Amino acid sequence: MGYQGHFRVWRGSDQGGGLEDFTVEVNEGEVVLDVIHRLQATQTPDLAVRWNCKAGKCGSCSAEINGKPRLLCMTRMSVFAEDETVTVTPMRTFPVIRDLVTDVSYNYKKAREIPSFRPPTGVGPGEYRMQQVDVERSQEFRKCIECFLCNNTCHVIRDHEENKESFAGPRFLMRVAELEMHPLDEADRVDQAQATHGLGLCNITKCCTDVCPENIKITDNALIPMKERVADQRYDPLVWLGNKLFRR
Numbered sequence: 001m002g003y004q005g006h007f008r009v010w011r012g013s014d015q016g017g018g019l020e021d022f023t024v025e026v027n028e029g030e031v032v033l034d035v036i037h038r039l040q041a042t043q044t045p046d047l048a049v050r051w052n053c054k055a056g057k058c059g060s061c062s063a064e065i066n067g068k069p070r071l072l073c074m075t076r077m078s079v080f081a082e083d084e085t086v087t088v089t090p091m092r093t094f095p096v097i098r099d100l101v102t103d104v105s106y107n108y109k110k111a112r113e114i115p116s117f118r119p120p121t122g123v124g125p126g127e128y129r130m131q132q133v134d135v136e137r138s139q140e141f142r143k144c145i146e147c148f149l150c151n152n153t154c155h156v157i158r159d160h161e162e163n164k165e166s167f168a169g170p171r172f173l174m175r176v177a178e179l180e181m182h183p184l185d186e187a188d189r190v191d192q193a194q195a196t197h198g199l200g201l202c203n204i205t206k207c208c209t210d211v212c213p214e215n216i217k218i219t220d221n222a223l224i225p226m227k228e229r230v231a232d233q234r235y236d237p238l239v240w241l242g243n244k245l246f247r248r
């Protein structure tokens with residue numbers, strides 16, 4: 001059965017804006033994105049929202065619903081009471097372009113800063129051999145849909161614009177970890193993770209893991225193993241001495 005839902009949607013641009021209230025029809029089985037589309041169709045044709053797949057796979061429709069970072073297309077209306085006001089705001093960590101659409105180019109910049117996979121020389125495509133356990137580890141990280149909800153949530157940059165330069169965010173620290181733990185990758189990424197990508201700023205609060213729509217264990221399976229490697233390489237006195245003696 002349909003009902004009249006209460007929505008509060010942030011509208012504005014990089015010049016500023018505010019919340020606007022709407023009463024809008026909601027039908028059984030709908031998700032928040034359906035209701036946003038109905039608002040566009042019936043009341044606010046110029047309401048800006050980014051989306052593509054409506055299936056939780058393109059990572060485009062990231063926003064905040066009642067203050068929680070979520071995908072608009074994967075949040076069912078049935079999780080809210082019929083008389084509850086549903087507040088939809090853009091991701092807070094990235095600059096607003098218009099209404100619910102943010103400029104996520106920070107993330108693309110961080111992606112470009114990570115040196116690509118460096119396989120051993122002399123081994124051609126098709127000749128790589130890996131154990132299943134290593135394949136599965138990469139597969140978990142590869143489920144990422146690049147929604148950037150984890151980066152949006154991480155407190156290191158959420159309210160600290162000044163940290164953006166030195167912190168790649170959980171999504172890209174996970175990429176560094178994926179490559180570092182790849183048995184065929186020959187680049188040394190441990191120092192880079194700490195010095196360039198800001199791994200030391202992560203204090204493993206796990207908020208990134210909590211919001212990941214793909215349920216990737218970002219903190220446990222990527223960030224903590226990476227921190228352990230940093231500790232081994234940087235602070236183990238024997239490794240330190242070995243590096244001094246043999247790595248010139």
Ligand code: SF4
Binds near residue numbers: 143144149213214215
């Ligand atoms: Fe989104 Fe999860 Fe990928 Fe982060 S790791 S960008 S939350 S899918």
Ligand code: F3S
Binds near residue numbers: 156206208209
């Ligand atoms: Fe941020 Fe996730 Fe670390 S939320 S502090 S990157 S565990």
Ligand code: FES
Binds near residue numbers: 050058060073
């Ligand atoms: Fe593709 Fe929501 S529209 S993830």
